[in-house]
Amino acid sequence: MFYKITLLIFSLIISGIFCQTDDEESFLFVTKQTVNRFIVQDKELTIKYSLYNSGPTTVFNVNLNDIHSFPQDQFELLVGTLNPKWERINADTNLTHVVVLKPKQSGISNSTHAVVTYQKSEKNAEIQKTYSSEIGDVYIMTSREYDRRFSSHIIDWILFTAMASPCIVFPFFLWFKSKSKYELLVTKEKSAKKAQ
Secondary structure (H helix, E strand, O other), X not given: OHHHHHHHHXXXXXXXXXXXXXXXXXXXXXXXXXXXXOEEOOOOEEEEXXXXXXXXXXXXXXXXXXXXXXXXXXXXXXXXXXXXXXXXEOOOOEEEEEEEEEEOOOEEEEEOOOEEEEEOOOOOOOEEEEEOOOOEEEEEEOHHHHHHHHOOOHHHHHHHHHHHHHHHHHHHHXXXXXXXXXXXXXXXXXXXXXXX
């Protein structure tokens, strides 16, 4: 009985190993996102691409193309490339690519999907195509607007203090002067009563 169960388990394991066919294909999932919370004209904008090979096999000749999302007349490329290539991405592996750009103009900009092409095997010359997620329409602030909304406003607070201080200091000065006179009178009256 023990031998039958052992033989059955062994045969199931062997059949599971050899039943895997070449029909199981890999597929790339691609996401595209901005790392910056706010996008500001003439300041760095970081775009992060994440590629994940979801299949059991390695994919080859992977090309990512996102030049159409960031035209040269609207964005300056500082770090990285918008058309990277990788020889392979192994099964169940993440790959991250980062690009740093500088927006030249303010306003609304549309960032569409990136196009990724790859081969499912070295032998198969058929090229597969997939698309990344889209960032969509993004608002690029001017530097002045960003500073107005998010700077520390030190000069504004100094001016506010300078303008508000007379409203606080002048009444305090009047109160303190009258209090001092009253205390002086009370002190004189007490000393006069003690002298009598």
